[in-house]
Amino acid sequence: MDELKRTPLHDLHVELGAKMVPFAGYEMPVQYKLGVLKEHLHTREKAGLFDVSHMGQVILSGESVEQIAQALESLVPVNIAGLAENRQRYGFFTNDAGGIEDDLMIANRGDHLFVVVNAACKTQDMALMRAGLEPKGVTPRLLGDRALLALQGPAAEDALAALNPAVREMRFMDVATVELCGAECWISRSGYTGEDGFEISVPEDKAVELARVLLAQEAVEPIGLGARDSLRLEAGLCLYGHDIDATTTPVEAALTWAIQKIRRTGGAREGGFPGAAKILAEFDTGASRARVGLRPEGRAPMREGVEIFAQEEGGAPIGRVTSGGFGPTTGTPIAMGYVDIDHAAPGTKLFGEVRGKRLAVEVAEMPFVTQTYKR
Amino acid sequence: MKFTEEHEWLRVEGDLVVVGITTHAAEQLGDVVFVELPEEGSTVSKDDEVVVIESVKAASDILAPLDGEIVEVNSPLADEPSKVNDDPEGEAWFFKMKIEDLSALDDYMDEAAYKKFIG
The missing domain is CATH 2.40.30.110 (Aminomethyltransferase beta-barrel domains)
Structure with a gap:
C-alpha cells in the first residue's frame, strides 16, 4: 500500500477537527465536527466548503482551442468543438465496448481546454489522453501545484462575491479567471451537490488562505466527503466506480442528455469516439x-x-x-x-x-x- | 452499569437487563437514521444479532449480550432513530431482557474498565 497523499489543506482539516479517511489514495476529511447530517443540511441551507483537491486538474494545450477540442472529441462523445469560450460542459471518456472510463468536466479557457477528472482515475485518464491526444498534437498536463475547492449552496454567491464581486456575473457552467486573495483563480459556476455554487482552482500556496477567508464567513462551514456523497445522491448525480463504470454505457446510465445531437447518428460530427457503434445503436434500440x-x-x-x-x-x-x-x-x-x-x-x-x-x-x-x- | 466490548451498556432493572449502546459508540456511528428492534417475547442466545442500526455511514448489528428472552422493546425509537445520538445511555435503550442468572453480568466490564478499553 502506497503512502496516502495529502492535499494542501490537510493541516487545516485536522485543525478544524475533521475525521480523516483514505480516499482514492488521499487522506481526506469524511466529516468535521458538525457530522454528516448537519453538514449536508447546512450546504442546502447556507454554504459548504469542500476540499476536492484530490481530483485531477489537467490542461490540454495545442495549436488552438479548436484543434484541441477536435482531438478531445475522439475520446469523449460530447460537442466540445461547439463549447463557447468561458463555458464548461459535462462529459465522459468511453471505451470500445461503449462503457464509461471516467466522467469529467471540460472547460474552454480561450486558448486551451481545462478538464477535471476523478481522483481514482487520474493515472489511467492521463495515459488515455496521452495515447489519444499526443498523436494529434495535443499535450495533456496534470497540474500538481493547484488546489481545488468547491463552495456550494444558496449562500455561495454572497460568500464568494465578498472576495470579488465579479463572480456574481457568472451563470451556471460559466468559467472565468478571477483574482481571490491576490491569487489567480480559475472558477466555474458548477459543482456536484445540486446546489448553485462554484469550483475554484487556486494555486496551492494560496489555498489555505482562501479557505480560511471563506470559512470566516458566518454562512460557510467546512463539509466532508460523507455529506458530499449524500448531496450528490439526492441530486441524482453519478459517482464514478459505483453508478457508472467501464461496463455501463451512457444510454444505460441515462446520460444521453450529455451527448449532443451533433455527435449522434445524423449529426454533423456523428460518432468518432470509442464505442460509437454500440452507443449510437443503443440510442435507437434502447438498452x-x-x-x-x-x-x-x-x-x-x-x-x-x-x-x-x-x-x-x-x-x-x-x-x-x-x-x-x-x-x-x-x-x-x-x-x-x-x-x-x-x-x-x-x-x-x-x-x-x-x-x-x-x-x-x-x-x-x-x-x-x-x-x-x-x- | 456494565459494558461489553461491542460498546453496549447493560443496566439491571429489577430482574431485567436493559440494553443500549454507549455514548462512545453513538459518536462513532454518526447520525443514526434507522433502528430495527427484535420482537417482544423472542428467545435469544448470546451473540445473536438482535438489533440493526443504520447511521448515515453504515449498518451495524447489536448482539444479544446474554442468553434470555426479550420482554420489552423501545418501539418509539423506530420512528425517532436520532434519539440514539441525543441520549444513547438514557432514553434510547433498545430492549429489556430476562436472563436466567444475573451473575452472568459479572463477566462484563465496569465503567472504569470500559473507559480504559476505549482509551
Whole structure:
C-alpha cells in the first residue's frame, strides 16, 4: 500500500477537527465536527466548503482551442468543438465496448481546454489522453501545484462575491479567471451537490488562505466527503466506480442528455469516439437496463449492492442498487441503481432485499431534490 | 452499569437487563437514521444479532449480550432513530431482557474498565 497523499489543506482539516479517511489514495476529511447530517443540511441551507483537491486538474494545450477540442472529441462523445469560450460542459471518456472510463468536466479557457477528472482515475485518464491526444498534437498536463475547492449552496454567491464581486456575473457552467486573495483563480459556476455554487482552482500556496477567508464567513462551514456523497445522491448525480463504470454505457446510465445531437447518428460530427457503434445503436434500440432512482417505502436504507426483485418472493434479481443511503433533505432513504428496462418506469413497485427480507421500493424520478442552478 | 466490548451498556432493572449502546459508540456511528428492534417475547442466545442500526455511514448489528428472552422493546425509537445520538445511555435503550442468572453480568466490564478499553 502506497503512502496516502495529502492535499494542501490537510493541516487545516485536522485543525478544524475533521475525521480523516483514505480516499482514492488521499487522506481526506469524511466529516468535521458538525457530522454528516448537519453538514449536508447546512450546504442546502447556507454554504459548504469542500476540499476536492484530490481530483485531477489537467490542461490540454495545442495549436488552438479548436484543434484541441477536435482531438478531445475522439475520446469523449460530447460537442466540445461547439463549447463557447468561458463555458464548461459535462462529459465522459468511453471505451470500445461503449462503457464509461471516467466522467469529467471540460472547460474552454480561450486558448486551451481545462478538464477535471476523478481522483481514482487520474493515472489511467492521463495515459488515455496521452495515447489519444499526443498523436494529434495535443499535450495533456496534470497540474500538481493547484488546489481545488468547491463552495456550494444558496449562500455561495454572497460568500464568494465578498472576495470579488465579479463572480456574481457568472451563470451556471460559466468559467472565468478571477483574482481571490491576490491569487489567480480559475472558477466555474458548477459543482456536484445540486446546489448553485462554484469550483475554484487556486494555486496551492494560496489555498489555505482562501479557505480560511471563506470559512470566516458566518454562512460557510467546512463539509466532508460523507455529506458530499449524500448531496450528490439526492441530486441524482453519478459517482464514478459505483453508478457508472467501464461496463455501463451512457444510454444505460441515462446520460444521453450529455451527448449532443451533433455527435449522434445524423449529426454533423456523428460518432468518432470509442464505442460509437454500440452507443449510437443503443440510442435507437434502447438498452436492456437503465439507471433509475429508487425510493424505499420503509425507513431502512438500501445501500450499494442490494439486489432488486420484481416480486416479493422468488424469482431472479432484476437489478441492483449502485448508491444508496439516507437523504438528509428528503428525510427518507433514497437510492439509485440499475434495473431491467421492463421495470424501469417511474412508479414501478419493486423489492430490495435487505438482510434477507424483501422490502418495498418504488422507481422514482431523479433528482430527489430540486436543483437550484443559477441559469 | 456494565459494558461489553461491542460498546453496549447493560443496566439491571429489577430482574431485567436493559440494553443500549454507549455514548462512545453513538459518536462513532454518526447520525443514526434507522433502528430495527427484535420482537417482544423472542428467545435469544448470546451473540445473536438482535438489533440493526443504520447511521448515515453504515449498518451495524447489536448482539444479544446474554442468553434470555426479550420482554420489552423501545418501539418509539423506530420512528425517532436520532434519539440514539441525543441520549444513547438514557432514553434510547433498545430492549429489556430476562436472563436466567444475573451473575452472568459479572463477566462484563465496569465503567472504569470500559473507559480504559476505549482509551
